[in-house]
Amino acid sequence: MSTTPALFRRLGRYYAFYVVGFIGLVGLLAVAEQFGLSARWIGQIFLFATIAIYASIGVMSRTSDVSEYYVAGRRVPALFNGMATAADWMSAASFIGLAGTLYYSGFEGLAFVTGWTGGYVLVALLLAPFLRKFGQFTIPDFLGARYEGHFARMVGVFAAVLASFVYVVAQIYGVGLITSRFIGVEFEIGVFVGLAGILVCSFLGGMRAVTWTQVAQYLILIIAYLVPVTILSYKVTGVPLPQVMYGKVLQDLGVKELELFSEPRENEVRAQYRYRAEEYARKISDLPDSLVAERMGQVQRVTELRTQGAPARDISAAERTLRDLPRTPDEARLKWERVRQDSLARTVHPAPHAQPHPGVDQAGRNSARNNFIALTFVLMVGTAALPHILVRYYTTPSVSSARRSVFWSLFFIFLLYVTAPAYAVFAKWEVYSNLVGSNIGTLPHWVTSWGRVGLVKVEDINGDGILQLAELTLNSDVILLLVPEIAGLPYVVSGLVAAGGLAAALSTADGLLLTISHSLSHDLYYKMINPQASTQRRLVITKSQLLVVAVVAAWVASLRPDSILLMVGLAFSIAASAFFPALVLGIFWRRANKWGAIAGMIAGLGITLYYIMRTHPFFGGNMGDAWFDIHPISSGVFGVPVGFIVITIVSLLTPPPSAEVQALVDYVRLPDRIGNVHEAAK
Amino acid sequence: MSDTDARRQAYWRATMRLTAVLLLLWGGVSFLPGWFAEEMNTIVFLGWPVGFYMAAQGALIVFLLIVWLYDRWMTRIERRYGMYNED
Numbered sequence: 001m002s003t004t005p006a007l008f009r010r011l012g013r014y015y016a017f018y019v020v021g022f023i024g025l026v027g028l029l030a031v032a033e034q035f036g037l038s039a040r041w042i043g044q045i046f047l048f049a050t051i052a053i054y055a056s057i058g059v060m061s062r063t064s065d066v067s068e069y070y071v072a073g074r075r076v077p078a079l080f081n082g083m084a085t086a087a088d089w090m091s092a093a094s095f096i097g098l099a100g101t102l103y104y105s106g107f108e109g110l111a112f113v114t115g116w117t118g119g120y121v122l123v124a125l126l127l128a129p130f131l132r133k134f135g136q137f138t139i140p141d142f143l144g145a146r147y148e149g150h151f152a153r154m155v156g157v158f159a160a161v162l163a164s165f166v167y168v169v170a171q172i173y174g175v176g177l178i179t180s181r182f183i184g185v186e187f188e189i190g191v192f193v194g195l196a197g198i199l200v201c202s203f204l205g206g207m208r209a210v211t212w213t214q215v216a217q218y219l220i221l222i223i224a225y226l227v228p229v230t231i232l233s234y235k236v237t238g239v240p241l242p243q244v245m246y247g248k249v250l251q252d253l254g255v256k257e258l259e260l261f262s263e264p265r266e267n268e269v270r271a272q273y274r275y276r277a278e279e280y281a282r283k284i285s286d287l288p289d290s291l292v293a294e295r296m297g298q299v300q301r302v303t304e305l306r307t308q309g310a311p312a313r314d315i316s317a318a319e320r321t322l323r324d325l326p327r328t329p330d331e332a333r334l335k336w337e338r339v340r341q342d343s344l345a346r347t348v349h350p351a352p353h354a355q356p357h358p359g360v361d362q363a364g365r366n367s368a369r370n371n372f373i374a375l376t377f378v379l380m381v382g383t384a385a386l387p388h389i390l391v392r393y394y395t396t397p398s399v400s401s402a403r404r405s406v407f408w409s410l411f412f413i414f415l416l417y418v419t420a421p422a423y424a425v426f427a428k429w430e431v432y433s434n435l436v437g438s439n440i441g442t443l444p445h446w447v448t449s450w451g452r453v454g455l456v457k458v459e460d461i462n463g464d465g466i467l468q469l470a471e472l473t474l475n476s477d478v479i480l481l482l483v484p485e486i487a488g489l490p491y492v493v494s495g496l497v498a499a500g501g502l503a504a505a506l507s508t509a510d511g512l513l514l515t516i517s518h519s520l521s522h523d524l525y526y527k528m529i530n531p532q533a534s535t536q537r538r539l540v541i542t543k544s545q546l547l548v549v550a551v552v553a554a555w556v557a558s559l560r561p562d563s564i565l566l567m568v569g570l571a572f573s574i575a576a577s578a579f580f581p582a583l584v585l586g587i588f589w590r591r592a593n594k595w596g597a598i599a600g601m602i603a604g605l606g607i608t609l610y611y612i613m614r615t616h617p618f619f620g621g622n623m624g625d626a627w628f629d630i631h632p633i634s635s636g637v638f639g640v641p642v643g644f645i646v647i648t649i650v651s652l653l654t655p656p657p658s659a660e661v662q663a664l665v666d667y668v669r670l671p672d673r674i675g676n677v678h679e680a681a682k
Numbered sequence: 683m684s685d686t687d688a689r690r691q692a693y694w695r696a697t698m699r700l701t702a703v704l705l706l707l708w709g710g711v712s713f714l715p716g717w718f719a720e721e722m723n724t725i726v727f728l729g730w731p732v733g734f735y736m737a738a739q740g741a742l743i744v745f746l747l748i749v750w751l752y753d754r755w756m757t758r759i760e761r762r763y764g765m766y767n768e769d
Contacts, residue, residue, distance in 0.1 A: 107734055114716070125752060250729070250730070251729045372716050373717060406753075410749050414745075671760050671766070
């Protein structure tokens with residue numbers, strides 16, 4: 001084994017070569033594109049080249065040593081662990097979805113930006129150094145040792161698997177979307193490409209292989225994220241620093257918004273959407289007669305066109321409309337209600353981009369503000385409680401390098417999150433100032449090409465041949481991809497962005513998959529079912545669990561569950577209320593005991609799940625039952641305080657923990673190699 | 683109580699003080715700009731409405747500073763109480 005500084009230099013050299021090689025590949029493809037390489041080929045070369053890179057790192061890092069497999073031998077330098085954590089952390093949702101969320105929600109979307117970064121302060125101050133000093137393999141390990149026994153460990157395993165599984169399904173789903181939309185393979189094939197990409201990294205080498213691929217994936221994803229918007233910033237403002245320059249663009253956008261919102265034609269379009277919403281409301285209330293009338297009208301229209309000898313294209317269009325009519329009144333009610341809601345949403349202007357907490361009245365504004373604060377809180381605490389992030393700090397060589405590693409993690413994450421709002425503002429500025437108001441016949445080519453896959457929709461409702469803002473529908477995933485198009489960059493940049501999204505999804509999926517399989521094999525099997533298991537057998541069990549979980553997750557993803565994004569949002573509340581109070585009190589309050597922790601974890605998790613069921617339509621709840629108007633995505637805002645209170649009260653009512661556990665608390669509080677009594681006893 | 687015990691207690695007290703101060707700063711920067719966003723947005727600094735800037739960038743920079751300061755100060759505290767190990 002080489003010493004740390006030598007290892008650091010060697011890694012630095014490897015990754016420098018790698019970055020240069022990758023940039024070379026992009027350059028080569030750019031040249032090839034000039035010579036007529038098609039977009040489809042570019043996309044596929046990116047897909048397979050990057051997966052081949054990850055696979056070779058995965059194979060080179062194969063290991064059969066338990067400590068290597070679970071915690072990468074605990075010698076990952078702080079800087080590289082920071083990059084690996086950043087890749088582990090930034091998912092397909094951060095990479096592709098965040099820019100779109102910020103485009104549509106403006107200021108309100110910033111809860112994600114502050115929430116997903118501020119959580120690292122909690123990781124640094126309250127968890128990482130202490131967990132590193134504890135120095136075992138999983139988060140349930142800590143709960144089991146600190147709270148004496150299998151029960152707390154069991155609750156930990158349950159919450160870790162629950163929160164991580166929905167998240168891993170979402171990542172594989174994301175891989176399917178990226179490959180199908182931007183590279184042009186089928187969704188199901190994309191899912192299995194993703195599965196293969198994940199398994200080649202994690203199966204042979206566990207944490208060790210995942211760590212080194214995650215570093216490689218971070219480098220690709222950050223290059224892919226920063227390049228397009230930097231070039232666009234240079235083109236729009238003359239300075240290639242989008243993070244600094246978008247303030248000026250935001251100011252211009254504010255003026256443009258006011259102008260657009262008072263434009264007469266814009267208001268005319270909004271009025272027409274109101275009529276349409278009213279019309280559909282009437283049709284829905286007249287069901288089933290309205291459906292019969294609709295069908296008869298359409299049949300009549302087809303006959304009329306035929307007898308008039310209209311062009312075949314018009315006839316077949318009319319026939320298609322007839323065929324697509326809902327078959328039953330129930331189906332009609334659902335379909336028409338969706339149209340009504342959509343039209344209704346278009347009757348009001350979007351809030352100005354920089355305006356915080358929009359609402360129709362003071363109560364609406366207060367509710368928006370409370371939800372903003374609650375969401376920020378839940379995302380922060382959830383960040384500091386997701387097991388796949390916390391275990392990364394087990395892999396550093398020492399307590400002080402764990403601290404430094406949190407700084408590097410946050411720094412590498414910061415680079416992406418500080419850029420995301422710039423994407424939203426630049427894209428919005430372009431849409432508002434250039435796209436809106438232009439002639440519908442001469443829209444840029446991406447409108448048609450993405451229109452074909454349903455990502456962009458244009459409807460000239462007032463028939464004036466000019467595009468109004470309310471007539472345009474952009475899928476929120478498109479915002480990120482809009483930027484290379486606006487900047488007039490060649491397709492190779494869009495391929496690069498797709499490769500970045502893929503890297504983000506794969507790296508997060510790897511980390512999550514390890515967390516799940518380690519919870520099941522290490523905590524459930526080795527610690528609880530068969531403590532006599534040999535090292536060999538433990539690794540075999542871990543690898544088979546990994547395979548099973550990965551295949552099940554890919555299978556669930558290939559079913560395309562509608563609710564997956566919702567579930568991911570909920571994972572933060574679940575992790576926050578199950579883990580955060582028990583972990584923090586376990587370190588900072590010696591008196592917290594087994595009974596308190598068990599009761600607190602169950603109560604916190606219970607309240608969170610109960611609130612979600614009570615308020616979310618997916619589980620049959622409704623917002624009328626909400627407390628303080630808080631949305632279900634922020635349900636952890638109730639679960640976390642309940643967890644703290646219950647742990648405190650129940651701990652005080654029951655006997656204090658044993659002397660051995662109190663010694664463990666003292667042990668984790670002190671830095672490296674101090675208080676080694678416990679170390680020797682292990 | 684032995685000398686080591688006293689030293690360890692003093693070390694932990696210093697750690698707690700630092701943690702409390704930094705957590706307070708974290709809480710302020712995380713939640714106050716969100717709460718007073720409307721009021722802060724009326725101030726425009728270098729083209730940025732300040733409320734928007736704080737949530738999009740300012741808070742993030744302060745987070746980085748907090749984590750960096752924590753590492754520096756903890757190293758200093760460890761040295762002061764003779765607990766620092768070179769790694």
